[in-house]
Amino acid sequence: SNSVRVAVLPGDGIGTEVTQATLAVLEKLAKRHGIGIATETLPAGAFHYRETGEALPESSFAAAKAADAILLGAMGWPGIRYSDGTEIGPQLDLRFRLGLYAGVRPVKAIPGVPVALADPRARDIDLVILRESTEGLFFSRGRGTVTEDMAEETLRITRQVTEKLSRFAFRLAERRAARRGRRGVVTLVDKANVFRAFAFMRGVFDEVAAGFPGVEARHHYVDAMALDLLRRPWEFDVLPTENMFGDILSDLGAGLVGGMGFSPSADIGDEHAVFQPAHGTAPDIAGQGIANPTAMLLSAAMMLDWLAARGAGQGYGDAALELEGAVDAAFAAGLRTADIGGRDGTAAVAQAVAERIGA
């Protein structure tokens, strides 16, 4: 059969709310496109940690690993922390343990959703921050050393992961050129003017670039990129970068196109992938039914697209396109969530999007 198994980790706070809304929409999509999506909901997150001492139970991890794809809400909660004081982060564990090196974070203006910049060209923003998600500064997570007088962390960049990330970037640019009419430009974002590790990263990137003569390869310093994401974001296409830089730049990117509520993401490895909205658990609005599920809906669309590319069947690809189109159409028609000053709650968004499926 063409049924796929999706491990669902709703997590904490609004993570559970946007997950519920998204599963309803996925159900409608599955019917319409004749595709099978079998979901299994798994416990993980800050509240689970408080109850059991485990943020990501081995059983949840094993089931997630065995599934065809993983859909994740959001995790973490104020006041619930690991013993070293850092935040509950099973999403980070999944990235490391499953080798999800490619953090795909699209930044795309949605019709009808206000953009941050005054320049009218900001409506044309359509780029992807490609955040390396298993090493860089995050290699140091749990490994930092602290004494009375100083603390140190280690930033690590490997040839192997940089090669994979670079290949992923060039393939993504090729695909975007073919399907979305983008120019096919990959711009590595680094700090090679100061750090040898980034000069190394650039060298490896350039080697991979030589194998993709149809895609333009560029470099940009991370500080200049922060500036240019304000000055001319519509000119960029695919932006691979180190983990910490990608964390910062992808939030910046989200801010350009309506905020975290509109920012999907995928953490993709050679065998596994996690799809989750870029936002957190939003304790301030959790439980009120007003969370914007758009980022989660668009993350689900990325999941369907990835499943199709992995051979699940054309129906998944069609479903992905229809879901993305339904979201665009709903906002273009006037849907307005609380985060952009409107009154449409979680269920209203899901309904507006679902109505446009098969319509």
Next chain:
Amino acid sequence: SNSVRVAVLPGDGIGTEVTQATLAVLEKLAKRHGIGIATETLPAGAFHYRETGEALPESSFAAAKAADAILLGAMGWPGIRYSDGTEIGPQLDLRFRLGLYAGVRPVKAIPGVPVALADPRARDIDLVILRESTEGLFFSRGRGTVTEDMAEETLRITRQVTEKLSRFAFRLAERRAARRGRRGVVTLVDKANVFRAFAFMRGVFDEVAAGFPGVEARHHYVDAMALDLLRRPWEFDVLPTENMFGDILSDLGAGLVGGMGFSPSADIGDEHAVFQPAHGTAPDIAGQGIANPTAMLLSAAMMLDWLAARGAGQGYGDAALELEGAVDAAFAAGLRTADIGGRDGTAAVAQAVAERIGA
């Protein structure tokens, strides 16, 4: 006498052009306020490196160190690099060797200069990125290890420097509350949810904060700050942060208020200070007389203000205020540089500002 000695390092490219324009304005200010400013121009930079093999000759360093303040244009040039491939960066050497831990980077909308954001409140932006400038990831400069398969850098945060930076931040917030009517809020920007070194930094910051009960102390994650600098930059005041984070966020900040041409900076230590525009040498427009000298003029105003605070005399403080006011007035009256789509060149800006001094 009340004369101060200023070491001037014009550097490369437009660095020399904006320096020349600024020295002319300083001369007029000095006459008007009866203050002495003795300048000594010193060689350093990429072209000097190409000629002599030294980017910052010891004689220039010694003279700069002996001076009361250091005014720096910009340094570096494409194709001129150190043997390990990194960029010529005497400004970094000065920060390290003189212990200039406090990188003060004001982000302030100038009347008449277009801001990037559509929200009208963006005209009220008035914050300071306080970039720690001697350690953090930059501790690793020249120390990174590279093998065939991987590269590593070390991020270091010390208690001593964090204490100094934090005290600097709280004093700056007190001063801004008294003089500019700001709210007196210091927000440490870190990534304490993931890294122990940043939890350490936060702990030290909190200890220092306890000694400044009149100033509100907060924390913010660096990724969320990148987003909030787009969503509500007008709400922030003083933002101390790690070196690499500050490098990125200060360029982002510059992008909010007209770009690097309007972004002054100061690198301040316990004994010495360097004042320089945030921009680089701009090889693409160097030699054409069209570089915007505003960032350099405002950096010079910061220098005069710092000299006054160090006891040089009230005349320096008055000159600082008048220079800042003259820049504001010139742009409010319609001055438009090439970087914001206008036609006023380097000399025209200097003249427009000079005309408003003593007027």
